[in-house]
Amino acid sequence: MSKRPTSRDVARVAGVSQSTVSLVLAGKAEGRVKPETGQAVREAARRLGYRPNLAARNLRLGRTRTVLFVVPTLVSPIFGAVYTGAARVARDRGFGIVVHPWDDDATPARSPVDIEAIDGVLASSLGGGVAGFGDVPIVVLDNDPADPAPSVNFDVAGGMRAITRHLAGLGHRRLGHLAAAVDTWTFHVRAEVLTETGALTGREHCAIDVAAAREAALALLDRPDRPTAVVCDDDLIAAGAYKAARHLGLDVPRDVSVTGFDDILVASALEPELTTIRLPAERLGARAMAALLERLDGHAPPDVSLPGELIVRGSTAPPRR
Amino acid sequence: MSKRPTSRDVARVAGVSQSTVSLVLAGKAEGRVKPETGQAVREAARRLGYRPNLAARNLRLGRTRTVLFVVPTLVSPIFGAVYTGAARVARDRGFGIVVHPWDDDATPARSPVDIEAIDGVLASSLGGGVAGFGDVPIVVLDNDPADPAPSVNFDVAGGMRAITRHLAGLGHRRLGHLAAAVDTWTFHVRAEVLTETGALTGREHCAIDVAAAREAALALLDRPDRPTAVVCDDDLIAAGAYKAARHLGLDVPRDVSVTGFDDILVASALEPELTTIRLPAERLGARAMAALLERLDGHAPPDVSLPGELIVRGSTAPPRR
DNA sequence: CTGAAAGCGCTTACAG
DNA sequence: CTGAAAGCGCTTACAG
Incomplete structure (x- = not known):
């Protein structure tokens, strides 16, 4: 000792x-x-x-080499991956990360009371924006690029367009939308793109949760002008859509095609495996941290948009004649 | 400014x-x-x-109110939840958490080179144990309780026994084991409990991954003395077992029962929904952090074992006559 | 009841 | 090329 x-x-x-x-x-x-x-x-x-001794160095330099990472929830596989990417870059540059879960979409995120020693903030997927961080440099990710802060995003619109193109190519003309009842940029974009196709015949909102999605999907599927394809905001919602289809005696993809978004583990655990958009979550975290470190170095990083990739699996097929 | x-x-x-x-x-x-x-x-x-200014306070007091949290991966939903619980308790006590992913089972975990200001360590699910933290107080979780450090664990043996009891009660006498090819305490325990039942007719190892589990499950199911129930070390492995069963034209649960472990989201996304053990992951994180803070206060916290809960869903049924 | 002072362990301008 | 010294912003024993 x-x-x-x-x-x-x-x-x-x-x-x-x-x-x-x-x-x-x-x-x-x-x-x-x-x-x-x-x-x-x-x-x-x-x-x-x-x-x-870092405390002494920090005191002397007035910097802490610590970044605050605000996320809606760590429990989602996506944010785990985003964190992993961000942490890797931070570590290579000698920075630490303090994670601060913030799941209130209605209120701007604020710094936790016990964190006063922060060089910068990485804020992810916040419905209510950001406030109360004063002059601390900030980079937002998976967030509205209209925000004045530099942003690093998934190309959500591009991903959704890849899905609608894929479905249109298969011959689908009647799309249903299972929308996440979450008031954030990423879900607004999905809804807009789908609306623009002109092929949307119905939309239901639900929590990102299998049971809630199942109910919403029943409402969408159990009617005469049934959509031939259901576009889901999230893979987990798609899992609910599968359950609803099965309940109604509909086969996926013969009677109804289903698509997801994110390509989390559930996507390939389902049967049939899910056609979805793979998002480069770890890369997003890495790019966001890199952008923040650039800001800390006094530069102005450009906004970044990372393309997703359409993964075609067994849940989509031409509609029944 | x-x-x-x-x-x-x-x-x-x-x-x-x-x-x-x-x-x-x-x-x-x-x-x-x-x-x-x-x-x-x-x-x-x-x-x-x-x-x-925390740097000044830390320098003066020689403490940092920061805890290092070593986890194999944050990408797993379980560890996200464990972290969430730990972070809540830490925050209430004015402590911060630095997360340090360590996924090398063969080597003892060491402190990351850039973290020298740590009051304590929470080490989760490490195959190779812990080394190089010197005199820093440590609490291990989801780890071998034989380790000299205070431990906070899931009652894995109890959970596995609940599963074997459930299956025996349904009439199953031939069990197959889809074991995770991961060399950590929690999986050793699962294997031991199953071996002790005397009902085990086969065991295959695979990575915790749907595709790998599917292959292993095929080896287990595609033979004359087919087990009537497949016990899986993890919900994700169970998803692979579903796929193998379907490929062989076997119905779950009519032709073969399947069980999982963890009750992650996948469990209720599957069809039929998965009989599994629900682990109180967030509570585990909270208890572990509480134990570590007790150690920092100079007390010796007792080892803790948190029971899981058997969740019976549609994937288990009596074996076919 | 209140203040002057020491000192935690660094970094860095300055003197030699 | 090297060292003595100031000072970052706190906490706390000590003096009054």
Whole structure:
């Protein structure tokens, strides 16, 4: 339980001053410290297992190398992946991430009371926008690009268009929309694109939840002018659509085609496997963190839009004659 | 972009000394500072929007109120939920969490090089144990309770026994085991319990992945002494078993019963819905963090084992005569 | 009841 | 090329 060594201990062992240790270990010794001295310092630091005290460095520099990551929920596989990508980039640059779940769409997200030492904010998928972060640099992801902050997004419109093109190509002329009852940019975009096709014959809203989606899908499917294809805002909603179809004795995809969005694990666990849009979630997190670090370096990163990929599986087929 | 106020600024505005501000705001003024003075300080702090600089406090106190959370992957819904529970408790106590993904089962987990300011460690589901954290207090979760560190666990054995009891009650005498090819405590326990039943007629290992599970399930089901029930280490593996059964023209549950473990979203997205064990993941995270905070307070928390709950759905039925 | 002062461990301008 | 020194913003023992 011996106390952790400080730069002063290293200096004593190396036979130099504490400031020299600091210089050498910060990599700022170039041309200012004799190579042998630098060697001795590094050797002593290694022997003692010295690691700089971050609290002291932060206090001195006024920066913390910590970023706040605001997400609606970590429980969704998508956000786990986004976090993973963001964390990788942060770590490579010596930054830490503090995660702050914020699932209230009606209110602007605010900094948690106990986080006052933050260099920047990454805010994901917030219905209510962001407030109360003062001058802290911010990058939004999966969020309305009209927001003044730099944004990193999935190309949601492009993904939805890929789906409608795919369905139109199969011959579908009557689409139903199972929309997520979540008031955020990404779902607004899905709805708009579908409306623009002119092929929409019905839309039901539901929570992102299998049981809720099943009920909504029943309302959509159990009527005379039944859509020949059901476009779902999310893979989980598609799972509910499958259940409704089965309940009504309809075969997927023979009697009704179903599409999802996200390509989470559920998509390939379903039977038949789900035609959906694969979103590069980990890449989104990485790009967003990179953009934030650019901002911290004083640059103005451009808005980014990452394309998804249409994954055609067994849940879509030509409509029945 | 005015500079952030310090306790010195608050002192100036309140007309007191900096030390008095510190005392009042730390809640240690009781009987040492006149009530009016305390009022004035709090008022000034509020007006200026003062919040203490954590780096300075940490440096002074030698503590960081930060906990390192080592997890195999955040992408799994289970760990997202565990994190959510842990974060809630941490926040209530003014602690932050730094997440450190560690997915190498063969090597003991070590502290990431860039994290040196940690008060404690929460280590989850590690095959290789933990090393290199020195004297930092540690609590392990979903891990071998034989580890010397205090542990917080799911009652995996109890959950598996609930499944075998359920299947035995339905009349199953030949069980197959689709085992996760992951070398951690939780999966060892599942295998042991199943072996002890004496009803096991076959076991196949596979990655926790639908496609891999499908292949393993085919090996298990496509033979003369076919098991009447397939016990899966994980809901996702069960999804693969469904696919294999369908491929072989077997109906679930008429021709073969299938069980999962975890009750993640997939379980109720499947058709028929999956009989499985629901694990209190969020509660596990909360209990683990509470135990770690107890350790930090100098106490020795007891080992904890949280029971799961058998959720009987449509994937299990009596075996065919 | 209140304040002056020391000191946590760094970084960096400055002096030599 | 190297060191003495200031100072980041706190907490807390000590003096009054």
